[in-house]
């Protein structure tokens with residue numbers, strides 16, 4: 001039986017699918033761990049002319065891939081965990097997560113060594129509402145503009161001088177062999193990553209016991225716990241592409257510590273929560289942090305966020 005792995009066709013998505021294929025082969029040998037890659041185009045790949053947050057939000061990079069799982073054209077879907085919507089379709093599960101890459105965002109620029117060094121009025125291009133809000137919070141004097149396209153496209157737009165700086169996940173740069181493009185790295189405390197950033201998630205049909213047994217062997221339980229915590233936080237806050245939301249769970253000395261943040265799009269208002277506990281309580285920890293923010297921020301602020309942009 002050859003496992004069929006569905007993925008988007010961007011260079012980053014292909015690198016991630018190949019990594020899953022290599023791990024399966026390493027864990028189960030070339031026969032039982034054999035796989036083939038099925039490349040699919042998603043709505044998110046087709047919309048190039050406007051911000052994705054305006055294009056209907058959730059699941060733009062996952063829907064067509066999940067459909068292939070549901071109708072049996074594929075056995076495994078590989079996603080960047082941060083692109084996986086809060087709610088999965090009925091019958092699908094995140095059955096494994098690979099060990100997390102570096103969670104940090106990278107600052108990329110030819111004219112400044114870091115965000116602080118950019119001259120007032122400089123243009124920073126990023127399509128991520130989280131990065132836009134965090135940049136505005138730290139540097140309200142900069143011009144933040146949307147910059148779309150896959151990682152390579154964004155780097156060439158920077159080269160062409162469309163913007164003076166951009167921000168990218170270091171994990172993605174590393175997987176593309178382009179980590180040298182990073183000018184500086186953000187401290188995750190000052191510039192918290194997207195929920196799920198740096199992790200590769202494997203989605204399968206819940207009732208496909210044979211596939212789920214094979215992928216269980218490449219699961220990294222500490223990353224899975226961190227992701228469960230981060231996704232529980234997202235679920236409580238009903239996070240979507242429209243909501244600037246950030247956060248990061250990590251396990252140290254057997255304790256899972258989470259810090260999450262919700263921002264107004266202009267970055268001027270932010271609510272933050274911290275929670276920690278046993279990794280086995282990951283989801284409850286994430287929920288607790290989310291409920292803490294709802295309690296303090298108030299429905300009004302959160303409603304305004306949902307309606308914003």
Ligand SMILES: NCc1[nH]cc(CCC(=O)O)c1CC(=O)O
Pocket residue numbers: 080081082083151167168169170171172173196197198199200
């Ligand atoms: N939304 C695009 C996306 N999805 C995952 C990554 C990077 C890899 C990762 O976070 O695991 C990127 C590019 C980026 O944010 O720079």
